Amino acid sequence: xxxxxxxxxIRGAKCWQLDKITELEITRDTxxxxxxxxxxxxxxxKWDNETEIPIQRGDTIQIWLGYxxxxxxxxxxxxxxxxxxxxxxxxxxxxxFRLKQIRTQKKSYRNVTLDxxxxxxxxxxxxxxxxxxxxxxxxxxxxxxAELLGHLQENGIRSFFCYEDERAVLYSGILFERDNRPTxxxxxxxxIIDDQNLEQQKAENMRxxxxxxxxxxxxxxLKVEVGDEDGDRRTLHAYxxxxxxxxxxxxxxxxxxxxxxxTGHFTTFxxxxxxxxxxxxxxxxxxxxxVYQVKKNIIKYGTNGFRQEITLGxxxxx
Numbered sequence: 147x148x149x150x151x152x153x154x155x156i157r158g159a160k161c162w163q164l165d166k167i168t169e170l171e172i173t174r175d176t177x178x179x180x181x182x183x184x185x186x187x188x189x190x191x192k193w194d195n196e197t198e199i200p201i202q203r204g205d206t207i208q209i210w211l212g213y214x215x216x217x218x219x220x221x222x223x224x225x226x227x228x229x230x231x232x233x234x235x236x237x238x239x240x241x242x243f244r245l246k247q248i249r250t251q252k253k254s255y256r257n258v259t260l261d262x263x264x265x266x267x268x269x270x271x272x273x274x275x276x277x278x279x280x281x282x283x284x285x286x287x288x289x290x291x292a293e294l295l296g297h298l299q300e301n302g303i304r305s306f307f308c309y310e311d312e313r314a315v316l317y318s319g320i321l322f323e324r325d326n327r328p329t330x331x332x333x334x335x336x337x338i339i340d341d342q343n344l345e346q347q348k349a350e351n352m353r354x355x356x357x358x359x360x361x362x363x364x365x366x367x368l369k370v371e372v373g374d375e376d377g378d379r380r381t382l383h384a385y386x387x388x389x390x391x392x393x394x395x396x397x398x399x400x401x402x403x404x405x406x407x408x409t410g411h412f413t414t415f416x417x418x419x420x421x422x423x424x425x426x427x428x429x430x431x432x433x434x435x436x437v438y439q440v441k442k443n444i445i446k447y448g449t450n451g452f453r454q455e456i457t458l459g460x461x462x463x464x
Contacts, residue, residue, distance in 0.1 A: 170448060174442065220445060247290065248269075271314055
């Protein structure tokens, strides 16, 4: 019989270790800057005779989850909010919490790549830029690093943290191409609990129109459109990109969004945790459905068991 086990370590003025959790939800999402964790503690917790909850904003937190004391890292980050009611709910953020506290270095560029822009900010973490992205003329006006990344995301460049060898690495780019060999295979009747939210999708049946707009140094706007005339419209914004570069950017986004394969999400057990950008294989009713990159994973742990709700990203293999 499988027994749920957990470990929580919170470090601030003191170090607190807990092995009981009432409820937990962790969201890992490639569409958002920040991974979040919402932790509900048991009602009866003793804090060494402290009269108030001794957990503070900015305290570091690590969480491990598993079965039968076989624990695996689930979340590393910082406490953002501590609820005032019982049971206590603690809301946490990943390493992006720290980047929200770091002020940007105000710089102006006549022509800059994404890699140079980020490295010039002297970030306190490893950086992995996927692809070569020319931003053209760019001026850093954001007050903090997270705000700068948010501005880039509005222009189609996503940024988020992934963990490699237990260290947080900042990924940034449009397409995130990695090894296409699956680390896990999920199938109905074996380790998929619910696949009712998976749907077949054909790229040829999708209708999508992307408008890319580049603001030039003279404040003139250059526009390029790709895709279907009658498709759902998406807009990208860039700085000082020539027509060829702008079209390439739009086509990259089209490639990311318009694809054959399954779309949606499925629910599985928490046996082996899946991270953003992980590559997984899928089988439904014994039939191979391809290899996919993970777009999002919501991890839930508590009275209803230990589950993962995995949302599929692009299909990258057969």
